Amino acid sequence: MKAYVAVLRIADYRLLWTGLVINLLGDGATFTALAWITVERAGAGGLGVLGVCLTLPVIAGGAVIGPLLDRFSRRKLLIYDSVFRGLVVALIPLVSALGWLQMWQLYAVALLYGLLKIIPLAGTPAVIPELVPEGELQAAFGLEATAMGAANVAGPAIGALLITLIGSENVLLLDAVTYLAFAFLISRISAPLNRPPRVENSGSKRAAGWQPVFDMIVHDKFLLLLTLSFASFNISVGALLVALPWLAKFEFASGPGVLGLLLAVFAAAELVGSLVAGAWKTSERQMLRIGQLQIISGGLLLLLVAKNLPVILLGLLLTGILSAPMTVMGGVVRMTRTPIEMRGRAMTLMRSTMAGMLPVGAAIAGILLSGNHYTELVVVMTVLAAAPGFFTLLTFRNLPFRLGVSADADRRPATVEP
Template sequence: MTADLDHPRRGGLWHHPEFRRLWIGESISQFGSTISQLALPLVAILIVQASTFEVGLLVMFEMAAFLLVGLPAGAWVDRMRFRSVLILNDVLRALALASVPLAQWLGVLGMEQLYVVALLVGVCTVFFDVAYQSFLPQLVEREQLVEANAKLQASESVMQISGPSVGGLLIQVLTAPYAVLLDAFSFLWSASWVAAIRTRPAKPERRPDRNLRREIGEGLRFVVGNPLLRPIALCTGAANLFGSMATAVFYVLLARELSLSPGLIGLLGSTSAIGGLAGSFVARRFAERVGQGPAIWISSLAMAPFGFVAPFVQRDWTLALLAFAQGAMWLCVVVYNITQVSFRQGLCPPALLGRMNATMRFLVWGTMPVGGFLGGLLGSMIGVRQTLLVVAVGGALSFLPVFLSPLRRMRELPSYAATV
């Protein structure tokens, strides 16, 4: 690594070439992903004529990988070069998604294939996300992590603003299966940017006594045994459980009960991301003003009231209220995520980064397939709106683990660099 890469020019990470390549690649991937996040449920609802329960199962399969491979993925990634993991899983996701329009063209597309594609994409996403969050501290200095995560979150929000709107229009023009094809191309483009990164840390040495079970245990003990990471995992896991329950029925409400067009559904998704973009700009200053620990629980609590809008939305002015509520909720989500992810990355020893990230993903994303299943089940039993009301009540309580922890009063959170 050259000195210029080790010490970016004044102006921060805007002038850091390696971070910029990762940033562009991730942004392109996010743009395509926002299209498929809208397109896959609409493929199931509009093309395959799936039931509410089947849509819930699709959400479950999208997230099941975090339960199936979440923990061993961290140990495996810690044994590999992070850059290679990113490239490989971008390519594999492209191939899986490209099979959807191919099957539609051949006239054989069904829910079984959508389940398989969702699971394969989920497995690749597990490995990509673990490697991505572990690679970032190798590209930038630890004191730049908050800035790096804020910039990545900002671009992600921009892609989420444009992606659903463009995706909704493409779904109307091309139909949902063929809109997924754009997502496949986006992953290939993302892979090309990651491949251009010149920073290539040495492959971790193969320890003669390495043991997968022991390495997984080290990651689990680091997270579960830490009095600051444990409440973050509980809070995020609870929020994700109820959030995935909402996802299982939300598009059914919009597309089937309210009969909204794909374009309008996409526009609603874009307004959510506007709040996320705003959150990426204010997260750092908010944490500096109230303190890092309070920023975590305050942002978690602040999102709770906005969940009570969706259960009562109608095809009238309340759609505008829903758009505002979604945007405000995502502003809080992004502030929460930037603060707690940056803290986790700074706290963890470098040798444990993959396992720490994988353990956190297992604990906080592993609740999502359960939520998808429960959302689909409840939606088919008690109704879509009633399920969204259950979600709103449960989500309002998810802040309690961080509020009742030492984080509540800690303005400055510890870091690994301060202990060595």
């Protein structure tokens, strides 16, 4: 815990992390409130439309917003986004109080939320290296992952409780306040968080747009393998999120209570794994550790073959605990390898690519489960989750990770002292 105490003593990081926790908890509560309003007014079909509105625009938003994170002040972007989305969310309780609420308004709010979500999703990790020393990056990213894990567990639960106490529309009003709180806390950070400096390389300019970012990721073994291996792992996670409701409904003949238990165990396990990983020291064997964890955590998905609730819960627990550190350690590698003037676009591209694999996994699961091929699905999930770990071990067995060495610095010709 000393590592966490040390990083939380940094006032700027403490402001960022506190705002992130408040904002993420509000997001979880808002999702529950929007879903409840939708199911009451439009049924299951409306829920499907809401889900598309919340998730699909994240990918489209990344294509537009990623470059903005490297062209404008990140402080201003985070503040303006938070204030704007807070006002948009507050419109729902307002029009509801006036008796004007219609489903298209809910969908429009969800679309705007999904479109702009990439700003904090990519912007927050992009500014962390400006707030903490290199030696404390792992603890900082561990706390960021912990905030996300806690929000996944507690946010929807808080939302459900508040719905019974104050009503769905008022939950959205509270979430609007969390957006404004986040904006206020970001405004109190003393670090400038300005537009990243333009860097001129000999003979070539650091061009705007996606091409230089794409070239950097493709030609850097660290960034390319992290992106592809995590994307493959996320296909399994997407399939898992479809397999768990299927198990609860058709294998265990249970209601939402068992599904909630399965999801809560997995989310809580990820939270524990993030906390543990953040306390570890960054090592030259960082990539080897990631590869080992991916092999073991992916392999543990085979426990889901047994259609037995305690065994499946054990598999989810172990997979969550061992897979979460991959995200924490990978965040340190990505921020170190990416030059500061490209971090916004790079994080947007990498996170959009990885998140974009979740629907692919869901589609695979839907096809296999429709034919009652559950065992085959578990095997596919296991292979996709674990196999990239072997490539990571082979690629980095003699290639250490070093703090402070970016992709550009690695490719720069070594100078010979006279």
